[in-house]
Amino acid sequence: EGEWPRPPKCRVLTVANQKGGVGKTTTAVNLAAALSMHGQRVLVIDLDPQGNASTALATEHRSGTPSVYQVLIEDLPLASIVKPVPGMPNLYCAPATLDLAGAEIELVPMVGRETRLRRALNNFTGMELDYIFIDCPPSLGLLTVNALAAAQEVLIPIQCEYYALEGLSQLLQNVELVRAHLNPPLVVSTILLTMYDARTKLASQVAEEVRSHFGDTVLKSVIPRSVRVSEAPSYSQSVMTYDPGSSGAMAYMDAARELAYRAVPSGS
Numbered sequence: 001e002g003e004w005p006r007p008p009k010c011r012v013l014t015v016a017n018q019k020g021g022v023g024k025t026t027t028a029v030n031l032a033a034a035l036s037m038h039g040q041r042v043l044v045i046d047l048d049p050q051g052n053a054s055t056a057l058a059t060e061h062r063s064g065t066p067s068v069y070q071v072l073i074e075d076l077p078l079a080s081i082v083k084p085v086p087g088m089p090n091l092y093c094a095p096a097t098l099d100l101a102g103a104e105i106e107l108v109p110m111v112g113r114e115t116r117l118r119r120a121l122n123n124f125t126g127m128e129l130d131y132i133f134i135d136c137p138p139s140l141g142l143l144t145v146n147a148l149a150a151a152q153e154v155l156i157p158i159q160c161e162y163y164a165l166e167g168l169s170q171l172l173q174n175v176e177l178v179r180a181h182l183n184p185p186l187v188v189s190t191i192l193l194t195m196y197d198a199r200t201k202l203a204s205q206v207a208e209e210v211r212s213h214f215g216d217t218v219l220k221s222v223i224p225r226s227v228r229v230s231e232a233p234s235y236s237q238s239v240m241t242y243d244p245g246s247s248g249a250m251a252y253m254d255a256a257r258e259l260a261y262r263a264v265p266s267g268s
C-alpha cells in the first residue's frame, strides 16, 4: 500500500476527553504509529503527567528528564526534548514526567498561560512534520486548554458504553470557548468510537447515537475491544508493532488511513 498522501501543512490534532480511560492515549499512540508506517512524519506530545504515551513509545520519562514540563514552565525549546521512537523511523515523542502535575498550578500566574504550548510549537522549526498528536490528561484544566489553543483539530475518542455522552457537552463548550477567545481555526474534526464490544447491544446503540449526533465527524472505522491493544504498552510498543495482525491494530490502521485521506477540515 506504501505511502499515504502527506497533508499540505502539518496537521495538529489534540486528543481530548476529560473522562479517563476512554482511549485517548491508546488512540494518539496507535494513530501516530500507523501514520508513521505509511511515510508520514509524526510527533506525539505527551501532555499527561502520567506519561502513558511516553511509556507506550519507549521514551524516557523519569522525573527530572527534560520534558514538556520544562517547555511550558521554563521556556526550554520543544526541539530539545523531542526523541525519536526506537524502531520507528518517522515517529517522535515529546515526553511528559510527573513534574507536569505541578504545571497545572504553576501556569496560573504566568503571562500567556493558555498559549504556552502554541508558542513552543510556533518556535519549533527544523523538523518537517506531517502530524502532531497532543495527548491530553483527563481534565479540562490549563494543560488541556494549552492543547486546544495549539491545535487546528480536536479528536475525541468516545468509549462505547453507557455514560459515553456524559460530559461531552462540557468538552464541546470548552472547545467553543477556546475557539472564540484564543484559536478561531479550531474545529472538532474527528470522533473515534473506541473499545467497541460487538457482542453487546448497548455498544451498537451508543455508536448509533453518536453517529446521529455528529454525522460525518465520526470515523467509519470503529476500534474493537481487544486484549492485544491493552497488552502492547507493557512492552513499550504500540499495538501496530506488537501485533500488527490483531483486530485492534487493523482497526487503528483503518482509522489512520481514513484520517489521512479525509479532506482537511477548515475552521470558521
Ligand code: ADP
Pocket (backbone or CB within 6 Å): 019, 020, 021, 022, 023, 024, 025, 026, 027, 052, 138, 194, 195, 196, 223, 224, 225, 226, 227, 229, 230, 231, 233, 248
Ligand atoms: P485514556 O488515555 O483516555 O485514559 P487509555 O488509552 O489509557 O485511556 O485506555 C484506558 C485503558 O484501556 C488502558 O489500560 C488501555 O490499554 C485500555 N484500552 C484502550 N483501548 C482499548 C481497546 N481497544 N481494547 C482493550 N483495551 C483498551
Ligand code: MG
Pocket (backbone or CB within 6 Å): 024, 025, 026, 048, 052, 136, 137
Ligand atoms: Mg491517557
